[in-house]
Amino acid sequence: MLVVDDEAGMRRALQRGLTAEGMEVVVAADGPAGLRAALSGTFDVVLLDIMLPGLSGYRVLQRLRAAGVTTPVLMISAKDGEYDQADGLELGADGYLVKPFSFVVLVAQLRALLRRGDTASRLTIGDLVVDRAARAVTWAGQSLELSPREYALLTELARRAGTVVSKDELLGSVWGDEQAATRNAVEVYVGYLRRKLDAVGAGHLLRTVRGHGYLVEP
Amino acid sequence: MLVVDDEAGMRRALQRGLTAEGMEVVVAADGPAGLRAALSGTFDVVLLDIMLPGLSGYRVLQRLRAAGVTTPVLMISAKDGEYDQADGLELGADGYLVKPFSFVVLVAQLRALLRRGDTASRLTIGDLVVDRAARAVTWAGQSLELSPREYALLTELARRAGTVVSKDELLGSVWGDEQAATRNAVEVYVGYLRRKLDAVGAGHLLRTVRGHGYLVEP
DNA sequence: ACCGAGGCTGAGACCACGCTGAGAGCATCC
DNA sequence: GGATGCTCTCAGCGTGGTCTCAGCCTCGGT
Numbered sequence: 001m002l003v004v005d006d007e008a009g010m011r012r013a014l015q016r017g018l019t020a021e022g023m024e025v026v027v028a029a030d031g032p033a034g035l036r037a038a039l040s041g042t043f044d045v046v047l048l049d050i051m052l053p054g055l056s057g058y059r060v061l062q063r064l065r066a067a068g069v070t071t072p073v074l075m076i077s078a079k080d081g082e083y084d085q086a087d088g089l090e091l092g093a094d095g096y097l098v099k100p101f102s103f104v105v106l107v108a109q110l111r112a113l114l115r116r117g118d119t120a121s122r123l124t125i126g127d128l129v130v131d132r133a134a135r136a137v138t139w140a141g142q143s144l145e146l147s148p149r150e151y152a153l154l155t156e157l158a159r160r161a162g163t164v165v166s167k168d169e170l171l172g173s174v175w176g177d178e179q180a181a182t183r184n185a186v187e188v189y190v191g192y193l194r195r196k197l198d199a200v201g202a203g204h205l206l207r208t209v210r211g212h213g214y215l216v217e218p
Numbered sequence: 219m220l221v222v223d224d225e226a227g228m229r230r231a232l233q234r235g236l237t238a239e240g241m242e243v244v245v246a247a248d249g250p251a252g253l254r255a256a257l258s259g260t261f262d263v264v265l266l267d268i269m270l271p272g273l274s275g276y277r278v279l280q281r282l283r284a285a286g287v288t289t290p291v292l293m294i295s296a297k298d299g300e301y302d303q304a305d306g307l308e309l310g311a312d313g314y315l316v317k318p319f320s321f322v323v324l325v326a327q328l329r330a331l332l333r334r335g336d337t338a339s340r341l342t343i344g345d346l347v348v349d350r351a352a353r354a355v356t357w358a359g360q361s362l363e364l365s366p367r368e369y370a371l372l373t374e375l376a377r378r379a380g381t382v383v384s385k386d387e388l389l390g391s392v393w394g395d396e397q398a399a400t401r402n403a404v405e406v407y408v409g410y411l412r413r414k415l416d417a418v419g420a421g422h423l424l425r426t427v428r429g430h431g432y433l434v435e436p
Numbered sequence: 437a438c439c440g441a442g443g444c445t446g447a448g449a450c451c452a453c454g455c456t457g458a459g460a461g462c463a464t465c466c
Numbered sequence: 467g468g469a470t471g472c473t474c475t476c477a478g479c480g481t482g483g484t485c486t487c488a489g490c491c492t493c494g495g496t
Contacts, residue, residue, distance in 0.1 A: 097251070109254055133381040135430050147483055148429030185485055187443060210442070210493065365472060403474055405454060428453070428482075437496100444491070452483080458476090465470080 001110070003027045004034030004060065005049040005076070014047070021107055031055025038064050038071065045113050046073045047106075061093060066162050066218040070123065072113040076101070125161045125218060128205065130154070142200045149174070150196070153189050157206065157216045166213035190214060219328070221245045222252030222278065223267040223294070232265070239325055249273025256282050256289065263331045264291045283310040283342045284379065284436055288350070290331040310342055343379045343434060346423060348372070360418045367392070368414070371407050375424065380436035382427045408432060 001023055003014050008029075015025045026043070028034040031054040038046050038060070046064075050057035061073055072094040094113055097106060123130040127140040135151060137144045146154065152174045157165060167183040175181050190206060197205055207215045219241055221232050226247075233243045244261070246252040249272040256264050256278070264282075268275035279291055293314040313327055341348040345358040355362045355372065364372065370392045375383060385401040393399050408424060415423055425433045 134433065135382045135427055149484070181485065184443090184487085188445080188485070191444060208443070367473070399474065402454090402476085406456085406474070409455065426454070439496090440494100442491105442493080445489090447487090449486085450484085452481105454479105454481090456477105456479085460473105460475080462473085463471090466468090 001025055002034070002037055002043045002046045004029075004031070004038075004047065004052065004057070006030060006052055007049075010049075017103055018107075018110075023110070031057070031060050035060045035063055039067055039069060043071050045110055046071055047076065047110070048073050049076045051077075065124065070159065074109060074113065123155065123158050125158050125216060126205075128158060128202065128216075130158055139197065139200045139202045139205075144196055144200065146193075146196065149189055150193055153186075154193055157214060161216040162218035164209045164213045164215045169213070186214075219243055220252070220255055220261045220264045222247075222249070222256075222265065222270065222275070224248060224270055225267075228267075235321055236325075236328075241328075247271075249275070249278050253278045253281055257287060261289050263328055264289055265294065265328070266291050267294045269295075279311060288341065292327060292331060341373065341376050343376050343436060344423075346376060346420065346434075348376055357415065357418045357420045357423075362414055362418065364411075364414065367407055368411055371404075372411055375432060375434045379434040382431045382433045384431035387431070404432075 001018065003011060003018070003025055005011050005014070005027070006029055011027045011029070015027055018025045026037060028037050031052040033054075034046075034048065034052070035055060037043075048057045048060060052060070057075060061075070064071070064073070074097065075093045076097050076099060097109070123132065129138045131137075132155070137146055137151065137154065153170065156170065156174050167186040170186050171181060171183065175185070190208075194203060194206055197203055205216060207217065209215050219236065221229060221236075221243055223229050223232070223245070224247055229245045229247070233245055236243045244255065246255050249270040251272075252264075252266065252270070253273060255261075266275045266278060270278070273281075275293060279293070282289070282291070290312040291310070293311045295314065295316050312331055315324060315327065341350065347356045349355075350373070353369065355364055355369065371388065374388065374392050385404040388404050389399060389401065393403070408426075412421060412424055415421055423434060425435065427433050
């Protein structure tokens with residue numbers, strides 16, 4: 001796991017305590033360093049302080065999600081009231097704690113996040129919410145009825161929001177290795193998706209980048 | 219056990235007293251924190267105040283049960299009359315105490331709950347109530363006669379309400395590891411369940427998510 | 437303005453998925 | 467020994483999903 005906190009004492013305490021619980025702990029002392037480490041996507045869970053020099057915890061979380069990193073994130077606020085729960089969850093946090101917190105509660109929450117893994121996580125890009133547990137997609141509250149292929153395609157594009165994904169990459173990640181389908185199939189399904197997105201006023205979400213592929217704006 | 223109370227003095231007193239009784243105590247100071255801790259499902263019993271900042275004790279209990287967590291819960295009300303016993307029990311509480319209460323009575327109730335364990339737990343999703351102790355299922359008060367397989371299937375789906383469960387997962391968790399049955403058996407039993415649910419007006423409860431599995435709406 | 441490549445879309449073939457009725461196999465009860 | 471209830475398989479059917487094809491549209495370069 002990754003611990004991002006600017007107080008040296010807290011970092012040391014967490015590192016020692018969590019290591020004793022059998023976890024492998026990496027620490028970062030400010031926002032930019034935390035973001036860089038988290039972007040690698042190699043952590044199972046991130047513990048993120050909100051008050052950070054350089055880049056606030058909110059910003060770190062926001063950029064992390066925009067980059068398509070779905071690692072569970074547990075936020076820590078320095079004092080009661082500072083944390084806006086709605087904001088945090090909107091940005092894709094998976095939980096929060098208020099200092100001072102019980103170490104046992106912290107460990108219990110971390111274990112819960114680790115157990116749940118990636119499967120229960122939600123993906124949020126602006127008004128688009130993909131609930132992977134319920135396999136449900138909503139835009140600004142309105143739900144979308146998607147076929148399995150449409151769902152997989154949208155999820156893959158949303159997961160990599162902000163980056164252009166080529167048709168061949170999509171064939172690989174959505175259609176699988178057998179490569180039974182042609183590139184035109186991707187075009188057809190993007191068409192289906194756009195029709196359904198248009199119906200709820202989200203027509204602009206899925207952009208074509210001519211010659212390169214498709215893009216979901218973050 | 220988990221203690222959820224917003225008064226720091228009460229938390230300290232309970233923690234000290236119950237630890238002296240040989241229990242392992244974790245505390246939480248508000249509704250959301252209590253809910254998250256309780257959702258981990260690792261506690262044997264939860265002591266839950268009703269007046270809580272962020273999320274009332276009723277709400278915490280409600281969400282806990284909706285998530286399929288069956289940990290016994292003992293409610294605490296700040297003064298007489300505030301607690302609506304019917305409401306609390308309806309939501310799945312296992313007992314309640316009125317402040318100020320005798321510490322000895324508290325310990326006696328906790329021990330009773332701990333002794334009884336998980337067997338008396340109930341599962342509530344909307345109008346659906348699964349009483350695991352009585353092995354009885356009701357919809358809005360009407361009882362359903364289910365065969366053992368039907369009961370196990372519905373219980374598993376209700377326990378994971380809000381998440382799509384695949385046929386293969388159901389074969390594993392309901393039919394067991396021997397995997398003697400085919401996926402079609404799941405379809406057949408979902409059909410049986412739907413027929414019985416339809417008869418009491420709950421036909422919409424069990425949804426098919428084509429290509430993925432089945433889902434009980436939370 | 438023209439042209440070609442890339443992208444989009446309507447039509448339709450195909451087939452996998454899910455649902456259902458029938459019935460076999462088995463245990464239990466009278 | 468028959469009746470009953472439960473479990474599960476099988477085969478058939480309808481529907482919705484997937485994907486290809488062909489033709490049209492759009493964009494960007496010259």
